[in-house]
Amino acid sequence: MPAGRVIVDAYVTRGVPIVTVSTAVAQAVAAAPHLASLSGELRRTMLHACADALAAAGREIVPTALEETGLTMARLRGELQRTTDQLRLLGDHAAQPWRRVSAGVAAGGGDVVTVPVPVGPVAVFAASNFPLAFGVSGGDTASALAAGCPVVVKAHPAQPRTGELLGQILARTLPDGAFSLVAGGPEVSLELVRAAGIRAVGFTGSLTGGRALMDAAAARPDPIPVYAEMGSLNPVLVLPGAAVPATVSALAAAVTGSAGQLCTKPGLVVTGSAAFADELADAVAAVPVHRMLTDGMAQAHEKWQAHASAAHRVVAGAGSPAPFAVVVNVDDLAGELLEEHFGPSVVIAVGAAEDVPSRLEGSLTASVYADDSDREAARALLPGLLARAGRIVWNGVPTGVAVCDAMQHGGPWPATSASWSTSVGTEAIERFRRPVALQGLPAELLP
């Protein structure tokens, strides 16, 4: 019996609202016309109600997530706030006017007016590393609902009780069929992506997992888009003027925070200073780290440490997981040194930064630490970084993504499957709605 099945059965025994994929999708398809007909103002009300309900249940949600994830109380409290803020912001955005008008261009001099239309039922895969803000109640759920799409969320198998609790709150707050929760292993994931009624997919997780969903979506009789956020190296280039103690402590904290289980964790730091590299390596190794989200992640982290130690200089701290830094020369950068490794570790490369951007794959972010004396060197690095990242951070760590209008949380492959799109910020709503041009339609009939 696959692991997923056990979870489903456990849920069924307890009488919670986990349903089969076919039931969930049928409910979503049935609810889609009603949701599409809601005004932006009503969708705003709906998302604010979800935020209120989640906030009211904080004393239940945070301890449950604490137990299942190992993340800290402070982090989870902050994440719940972020989750409710995000729902409210996207609800507010849904209520804002969205029309493009080209006047008098239609045949006979009529207007062409473009309005947004929801794409239909959306499948969302809850991420484990943000159990609330990218989990069942996370960004993809919020933006799909804001767009007017019913959602079918697959809970993360590592956090069944957190997923169930969030799902119960959302299901009882939202209109019938607007939200359904399913659970299970990879076979349930594929069944969901292949379901005829599903029109788009949101996913945050591993490259392997995202690619499997993309392949299934691309093989459908009617391919559907998969918005997958996957592996990201998040390079940080430290220029000479900024190789200072404040940069060391900021980077060490970013590498080890949440046990390095953030999609924006800096995975590579490049510096011209061997001394800075050593200081950073020591600082990373010195940070006490809490347990990882799953045993599988902890084992992968240990395996990477052992593997890296065999070939490179590794400075490691104590504990399980042990934070560590792999210190190499810039010329050695290739292969797995340029890939994402989840957990509290970083590759520190000593050497010139100039040639590094051209050797990188796509990333969610790229950071440059520089002072005034580095301005021209930084300017020369920018075109290469712009071509490879979705966000450029100046004198700052890439962790801590602001939820705002101008945010872009996405990047070229393998960071995401759709670099035009973002999974954070108000523009995230656009992945789940599409423009429809209305040509010459009388004003009274405009949606």
Next chain:
Amino acid sequence: MPAGRVIVDAYVTRGVPIVTVSTAVAQAVAAAPHLASLSGELRRTMLHACADALAAAGREIVPTALEETGLTMARLRGELQRTTDQLRLLGDHAAQPWRRVSAGVAAGGGDVVTVPVPVGPVAVFAASNFPLAFGVSGGDTASALAAGCPVVVKAHPAQPRTGELLGQILARTLPDGAFSLVAGGPEVSLELVRAAGIRAVGFTGSLTGGRALMDAAAARPDPIPVYAEMGSLNPVLVLPGAAVPATVSALAAAVTGSAGQLCTKPGLVVTGSAAFADELADAVAAVPVHRMLTDGMAQAHEKWQAHASAAHRVVAGAGSPAPFAVVVNVDDLAGELLEEHFGPSVVIAVGAAEDVPSRLEGSLTASVYADDSDREAARALLPGLLARAGRIVWNGVPTGVAVCDAMQHGGPWPATSASWSTSVGTEAIERFRRPVALQGLPAELLP
């Protein structure tokens, strides 16, 4: 030897700038950083220069296309104008500011500013039915260049001399490597889509052709987006008050114009009036039609006529191709009666319109003909049409797509592969650029 190879050899013999896929892609990759570095104003200059060069060569272009396509002189002259207008409009759009700013939200109170970045080399497949406006010099080429992307265009095998001529003009007008022309059969198409340097694909053509490119793109180690515009039924619902002679003549002209070889040809007309159906069928059959673009298309059209005649009432005119209408009952609508058939033919369904939208697949357009007495019936139809089309036309034919800011030329599968995107209008540029957020970057370093 495949047909494509013959064309390549013929070109090589004549010394024109057709190159192999690997050469073209290498040139595009080499040119990408330079193109990305051009200001919007310089890209505007570049696109206007292309428009000027094409306009200056009109006396060469139009007769060449006339001979290869069978389209009329008036149509081709109009299309050249549309092509140059489109290049200028997209160039103007490229020069417009495009920034989203969220002030004071980055760590330390810095701004997050989002700017567009070109995705890199784009493969464009020239369509046969608009040899100029969606051919080598067409919308995808214009929007990719406007976005700052080099293009590699595959000429349509049915129009080698037109493609060559347009390619020569563009290649000598644009910066080195910004434009390359390749030619050949399906194997060359797949080679182009699989080339590592290509970052996005634009295609207009058949569902079979588009799907083959999508499958190849999805199977890459790094999947890339394919913007394919494919089959569209373009249903027209004629409500009682609008079943008048003016509607008959407008629809008959739209069905038969350009020998029915438009992606927006009305393929299905629904009317409650048997008399209107007969009048429209007779009017369609009475229109003299010029030859089709290729022998293959003409044969498919004849085959569809024979096939439909065996099962339904068909009213056909004279000539080759013969314009014809398939007259059925609304209850018969299923299968191939709801699929696109290229050529001067239409399915006319007699019966109530209410249940028709829910039986349709995605389309580029849906039209409603109505007068004041039909207002409430039209209102009831709108949600179903909004869910299935990219453009709703009120009392008008779907052919003749205005190139403007608010245009949406796209729709749910199988009309296109990416319903969020448009291939006509200024928003088309967005398929070939992606947002990058700049967090805390000093103003002097903003691109």
